[in-house]
Amino acid sequence: MRKIRLRINGDLYERDVRESKTLLHFLREDVGLTGTKEGCGAGECGACTVFMNGETVNSCLVLAVEADGADLQTIEGETAEDGSLSAVQQAFARHHAVQCGFCTPGMIMTVKDLLQRKPKPTREEVIHGIESNFCRCTGYQQIVEAVLDVTGQLPDSEKEGLKYV
């Protein structure tokens, strides 16, 4: 066991933690922040993506003790104080970029990271930017549209979506 101190979504935590525990399991089991999901536990799916010191990490590949002294942001810190959705979350809602929702927290973290690095990503940049995160439900298209919409770049021709023939 080792004592760690870290900040998560602005709140300070001090906990004793088993050295072998991953940051993902620490967040979900010890802190009770279950918004961050486990899809593989092996760094393959991106469901566990969180921000650590301003950069995204697969929290299943980071040990909790490595996060000692770190500043973390998870999906639970994404909404405003009053619970209202962030711009990215709103765009996801508008575009039905959520189906089962299990990839969503990690996907939103990844999208935020992308937008931090590239405030106006092109379509190709969005596609490559979210490549790290699996979504088995949506086929990604509505997620890509949501990201383009949040930066005001969705072409009008794509806004209607479904075509009636």
Add this chain to the structure above:
Amino acid sequence: MYETIPADELKTVGRKSPRVDAYEKLTGHAPYVSDMVVSGMLYAAVKQSPHARARIRSIDTSRARELPGVRAVVTGAELDYRVGLYVVDKGILARDEVRHFGEAVAAVAADTLMIAQQAVRLIEVDYELLDPVLHPLKALEKDAPLVHPRLGDYSYMEAAFTPVPGTNIANHTKIRKGDVEKAFAEAEWIIERQYTNPSVQHVPMETHVAIVRWQPNDEVTIWSSAQSPFTLRNLFCTAMKLPHRNVRVIVPYVGGGFGGKAGIGIEPLVAVLSRLSGGRAVKLTASREQEFSLLPCRSQLTYRIKTGVSADGRITGQHMTMYWDSGAYADYAVNVTRASAYSAAGPYEIPNAWVDAYTIYTNKPFGTAYRGFGHVEFHWGIERHMDLVAKVIGMDPVEFRRRNTLKAGCRSLTGELIRENTGSVDKCLDAVCASINYGSLTKQEKERQKRTGMKIGKGVACFHKAPAMPPFTATAVILKMNEDGTVTANLALTDYGQGSYTAIGQIIAERLGFAVEKVKVAFDCDTDREPYDWQTVASKGLILSGNAAILAAEDLLARAYDVASQALRCNQIDLAHDGEKIYVKHHPESAVTFRQMAVGFAYPNGNGIGGPLIGVGRYIAQGLSHLDKATGQGNPALDWTYGAHGMIVEVNEKTGEYNILKVGSAFDVGKVVNPDSVRGQAIGGMMQGLGTAVCEGYIYDEAGHLLNPSFTDNKIPTSVDMPLEIECMVVETAQIDGPYGARGVGEHPMIGVAAALGNCLQQATEAEITHMPMRFEDVWRAIQKREPVDNWITKSPYGSCKSSPQVQGHHPELGC
């Protein structure tokens, strides 16, 4: 329950409406079973077989039991139960013999997951290795080892299935229509081919997980990431010989299912661990690896098709044989077999047809329902076959299809009469042909060919599917008015991402004439609270639960009108309502609000009438029948959803590499309830279909070990695998008995995608690919006219996922 309401008079149905579950899911607050902790909860781990087939000589659990923190250890020897959906053939743990790699042989419950896993490692199993039977066609040979020597003793659903004791055949479904031999004798051409595809994994992002508490008084609570809480309860109670009233199944949010969570899975095992732990709750979360080997997959199919064609390009007769590899247990595979048999020809009229569809036991992880329920697999065959036949007879593949599509007046393989309202394959086919500019290359496409040196091919595939379900499938919806005049709906159809609850909410709002914000469809299905629903499968949810929702809304309104007519002292016929109140038509100021009536209306003096307003809607499929076992004739289809995919692909003829430039898909959905949800299903399903078309599949070695149970070795599509352009189109031929004319479309987008890709590749390169997935090396091999290599049971595993296509600019550049 189709109501002839012109589209522009509909206020909610057919319009954009946000998903009812968006906020919970976007904020990480939606509770999934994997997030749940129950007080006193223990954690389970499973000992799995490293062999495909072996006799269990003995299991030594003594060291595991001595480990501090271990609360229960169980082996198959202690569990004399058999579970099964259609054929009751599976133990909770392997007894005496293991039948597939990864099968559960023992399990542990302990204070922590780490202790449970450590205990599992301490369990020693002594196996006597037996020769596995891995290939379904080998399993049919006379001297093949029997996977289930006691098949004849198992109980099974006799109205629908026919196991053949003494063989590895778990079911044989027959369809006989007309005279095939005569048709062949008179045909101009006879073309016979065989098509195959391997097993694949559903890959829900949330793996299977269950928490069970079996109290000492035999009251059991199951929290599970399941699709079908009532079927789970029913199968559980049957296996455990418990009264249904004792067992409560709760399903909160579910992180994807795609059929893999349709029936019963790990729940009985977790339940016995709980009982052995003195009633403490136990949680088992499947690892990603266990998702591939412990839990079921989609069956492998070998499909032989022999087609007779007349001089004018009409199919006159077709002989179809399906060999479904069920793996070690029958589960849903027997019904996949049955449903595939009666749809086997695709959306074409076959006047003379003969189908033999076999479900075959082998020593591999077992097959279950997967989005499309067999139709993805056999449409790979039938729709590749359409193109290959067209090539042989020298006709354009789309023209060949047009001459043979099912139209009003045709009869299906089971003799069902197709009507105008059944839907239109032709309209879908026309739409996708227009979408991809079928038959020629645009100027931009020609330039692109020059620039890239790759060859562009265009192809289509059509499809159809009806829900595979018992003819008497039923459901119910309960609609409760809240004190403020809003309403809450309860139903046991689960929404694991499809958007069903959003659509049901819109249907209820439409029928009540309420704003959609006033309607809540409650998450967390609970068999103690929700009314019955058979299963959330088969794309039947929208029709059956949608109709029940309309009936519930009507029932609630009828009760409210009852109270209002007393309160307002008038005839019900003189009343009308809006979203707030019921009023007298000719004296609109004389009104009573829903809020006033919601939990009982009170007169000024305090006298009360009515009581809480609750509407009940029950619906059962109408007019369907079992199939005759000898001929397969009957009426199995609630509805047929038709559709087509058109695809544009560019191929490097030297290397076999290819990029998918465009997919245009069209579905006859009857009526769109929520356009964004339909599109979400359409694209999500298409991409899932593309995954199985380009790279997914189980690879075994010759001893039956699964070699690729992980995302590293069994890739699924990421965003870079998206086609450059996607177009989703809908046709609306109203379904007479569908809610507002709607029919299901959840599974359909996945069907036919692989064949469309294969057809594009053939059009571009002449490659005649008959095995999916189509990895680059497979395409290369086919272009070289080399024999396809069956490396799905292999000495040397090789083959890889299609690597990221180079996304070369967005579609405006392409100009399509």
